[in-house]
Amino acid sequence: MSGRFVRSSKYRHVFGRPTRKEQCYDNLRISKNAWDTNLVKANPQYLAVNWEASGGGAFAVIPLNEKGRLPEQLPLFRGHKAVVLDTDWNPFDDSLIASGSDDGKAFIWRVPEDFTLRTEDGEDPEDVGPLRQFTGHSRKVGHVLFNPAAANVLATSSGDYTVKIWDIEAGSPRLTQKHTDIVQSLSWSANGSLLVTTSRDKKLRVWDVRQEAPAHTVPGHAGAKNSRVTWMGEHDRIATTGFSKMSDRQLGLWDIRDPKEPIGGFHMLDSISGVCMPFWDDSTQCLYLAGKGDGNIRYFEYEHDKFEYLSEYKSSDPQRGLAFLPKRGVNTHDNEVMRAFKTVNDSYIEPISFIVPRRAEVFQGDIYPPVTGTKPAMSAAEWFDGMEGLPPKIDLESIYEGEEPTEIPSSSRPVSRVPSTSTMLSTSKHQAESAPLKKDLEPIKEPSQPSPAIRNPPPSMKEQANSVANLASKYNDKEDSSSAEDDSSSFEEVAKPTERHAPKPVEQPAESTEPSAITRELGSPASPAKLAAPISPSKPGSSAAPSMQQAPAKAPTSSDQITLQDIKTLLESQSKTISVQSEKIALLTAQVDRLKTTIGGKM
Secondary structure (H helix, E strand, O other): OHHHOOOOOOOOOOEEEOOOHHHOEEOOOEOOOOOOOOOEEEOOOEEEEEEOOOOOEEEEEEEOOOOEEOOOOOOEEEEEOOOEEEEEEOOOOOOEEEEEEOOOEEEEEEOOOOOOOOOOOOOOOOOEOOOEEEEOOOOOEEEEEEOOOEOOEEEEEEOOOEEEEEEOOOOEEEEEEEOOOOEEEEEEOOOOOEEEEEEOOOEEEEEEHHHOEEEEEEEOOOOOOOOEEEEOOOOOEEEEEEEOOOOOEEEEEEEOOOOOOOOOOOEEEEOOOOOEEEEEEOOOOEEEEEEOOOOOEEEEEEEOOEEEEEEEEOOOOOOOOEEEOOHHHOOHHHOEEEEEEEEEOOOEEEEEEEEOOOOOOOOOHHHOOOEEOOOOOEOHHHHHOOOOOOOOEEEHHHHHOOOOOEEOOHHHOOOOOOOOHHHHOOOOHHHHHOHHHHOOOOOOOOOOOOOOOOOOOOOOHHHHHHHHHHHHHHHHOOOOOOOHHHHHOOHHHOOOOOOOOOOOOOOOOOOOOOOOHHHHHOOOOOOHHHHOOOOOOOOOOOOOOOOOOOHHHOOOOHHHHHHHHHHHHHHHHHHHHHHHHHHHHHHHHHHHHHHHHHHHHHO
């Protein structure tokens, strides 16, 4: 019956809609460098594309509204002396972008106002120069990534096995995270306090960035090819993609509080050889996976600590690079929940809209929860001083109505699902040395040690006798009421044993603080407090309080001995009754078998 029911989800029917060629960004020369990067980055106003340029490195910035075939000569962002490997847009300033290059430098650039790719006839395009230059790495800068909560905080990874954290206002590196091999991927937590990285040594590391030490270092994907990681928004979970030893593509879900192994193990995707690029959408709780070298984009919904497969966008055009638009830039009038930009044949970029099919022509608030806006939670100085927080969110309905984005008041802002840094790292050794983290320490329960359940008091002797009687009564129901032996053996007709009271101690109440002998023998749980209860010193010859090991060795009282003897007598009588009943059942079974044989012979 369970197979007839389908899991309820608002995004179960999401589909990817491609774009016609004339609405794509054509006539591009996308970089053919073999470094594993996404090649393209997007924000609601611009696209950044790593460019195949001679005479040093460069990248192009394309306004989203300038579609179609682009001019042969474009204004490029030049300044690097070697090929540009990665770019990233500032999440709080759509005109500010960072780049990393093979020359070991990271640059900050600003897109000029009213920037356009098309110039007047006869005019040569004017290239754009860097705003700031960061020098600190000794080898190529392979990745750049802005902090998602603090303004003007940038992370760069390099071939010198380090990740540096820069204050771009001051122009200097403030923190350094040292690795043992080249970093292949990195991702910030939603509040910008933690950083997760994967590297060529097949390790997954969760960093307490401002302490410059890894909170966790665990084995990641075992394959030799590159692995990727993405932080799942405001969750304390991360998702990784990589390869097994047999070169099968894998997906892993990790709990950062105890990342010894992925939750439920690695999930095998397929056997394609291209690196799988993960992208997380926190508003819809969906994970998008795009493989290099294939044209498909599959997407999953995160629910109950596992990824539920939704669907797959299929295309015959393979992609080498992919970028997703921030949620504040989607088209809410078309019920678009995500938009991707994929590179095709290194010559043009195709937008792909992921749409929830609905006929209503009003704002669909259930599929558009509040999303992160353009206001940071803190400044760079506050972040380096240890401040944490989530940036304010905006209501997409105001954008739907064509108004300025409306910020959600703090009173109605959703509660953050990101635990504090101290809670996330309470299992790490480094936390014991981190004074700021001790203030908000919340111990994390070990999964293998469940919280102790509340136990009821041990059952009384009368309750135990009734339980044995009820157990035996099912055999009495099967017998004839004329059986004298059965009638004499019923617990219901045995007279209650005479209660004999031992001399009452002056210092003890009626209920002894030590469990009785019958209670210990039948295995009833005894309270540790009762086992360790001291004996009143008013009793003659009394000694110190007995320990838990000494308590069972104490001789039972006369009342306990008499009661135990009565119970044993009842049990022996009941055992005899059960034996007689078993013999009768066997006899009846034999008679039934003979009757079946006789009837079968006659027929």
